[in-house]
Amino acid sequence: MNTRLLTYFVKLVETKNFTRAAEQLHIAQPALSVAIKKLEQQLDLPLFHRNERKVTLTHEGEVLLVHARLILQQISDANIAMAELKGFEKGEVKLGVPSMLGSYFFPEILMAFKRKYPNLKLTIIEAGTQSIRQMLLDGELDLGVIHNEDVPQRLETEHLVTSQMVAVVSERHPLASQPYIKFEDFFKEDLVMFKAGYFHREFIDEICEKYHFKPKISFETNLLPMMLNIVRHDFSISALLELVTEHENGVVAIPFEEPVHLNIAMAWRKNGYLSLADRAFLEFVNAYSK
Template sequence: MIDIRALRYFLAVVDENGFTAAARSLHVAQPAVSMAIRKLEESLELTLFHRRERSIELTDEGHTLLAHARRIVQATEDAELEMRELHGLKRGEVRIAIPSMLGSYYFPPILMAFRHRYPNLQLTVVESGARKIQQMISEGEIDVGVIVSDTPPADLESHCFLRDQMTAVMLRDHPLAERPSVSPADFFQEDLVVFKQGYFHRETMERLARESGYALKIGFETNLLPLIKQIVRHGFAITTLLTMVIEEDADLVARPFSEPVWLDLSIAWRRDGYLSRANRAFVDFLIDHTPNATTTHGT
């Protein structure tokens, strides 16, 4: 019989890429990790790691066990959490990942209102790109997160809560600001400030460029929204942002594209995993604030 603790140690060694780092993350002595892995290998009669002087690497057998180990440990943690929550929603943690644009301009009042309603719950907010967030949810690193609602992964359930327009953003005295809308041809002639790969902002710009037959003229690349706005404000580049981002910036203007570019964003969680009562409370709270949203499943 496989020991669940040994599987946790096994995953830690894989994720931390070493026995010493795994022991540190687990807050145990390094020999305890080594012994647990050795006993796991003996019970399976398999070698799980190639041990080299300064590194380790999974064997083929180790790779086979890895997928099973993640599912088993996640299912165990789900069961333990569900049993604890039979005592009621008096404590708990919401772990949510949010793209920086929404984290700065859409979610703050929602997070504060939720905390006011559930003062005993802890909120842990992680910033990341929408594609990375999908992976983090699937692998159990976070419980819920915001993803782009184009083609949700098969293992996620999602609820669309926001539909907004991506607009061309520029300095108020920029020549393009005089037009009611901006064509892709004019937009992609300009130097651009863009987010890094993996963020919906960057993916939207790349998709628009690809569909229009143009290339991005990237002048700056950063995930820092204040820096993006400063670059645009000083006339070094233009960009595209959700309209909400510049509502309070009098010196910046947003113009729709000649063919409107809509973005649908969803709150998502593992479809086959256990959604804790704390996280379910947050999802329901968000849905109550977006009554016209819809729930979808991955395909």
């Protein structure tokens, strides 16, 4: 087994199709087929179920996939480490950020970091906490901002910010003048929510499960500006981090009777290699957010 065969194997898993995988690998399809067959022969195990349109993993293939991704990531980390020993930097920070923090917490930090390190590239991926966790584990991201609860053991975290989750209503809404809101009153209203996978939605789902509420979700979107406009026009209410409402007109934040504070953290792979650029970004964010 060699890394070239593992690279081919992972690409075929990602595309589920020999033709697409061969195109992305820039090799002929017959060559890919031969390589995968060779890998299966070396292992003496079937790795894929094959049909005309797509291929899917066997149980044996699923087990190999976990190890293959780790091996390829470690090789990539080793190459970066060796390059830096010769005076080169990776030159790029790949950061996963949830929508609310990407829109309200990070812009100033990112611009200040870019001013200090103009030659470093910042690639920002907007996604939910669950997706960011998985992308970190798969090596698709260097750093990610996540809800610091139930964190996988393979991830390291460092506290970033604590923010209160509040109900958000329009200025005209009957609840707008209330000093706080009970969960039962919140869930009587029509709601606009992020889709599953965002810590905002995880919070809602946890409360519903704990108190046996059934939410009335009228709108579901990952577009924060759309969500805020729906609230402003009084079609629904929502729950967002308080730092969002501090920067938005036309909406009112109402704390919950039982205060909800979310611990947000920066995360990275414990056994992954943090480049000079990654480490510089971590140190900069820590200093900036204190």
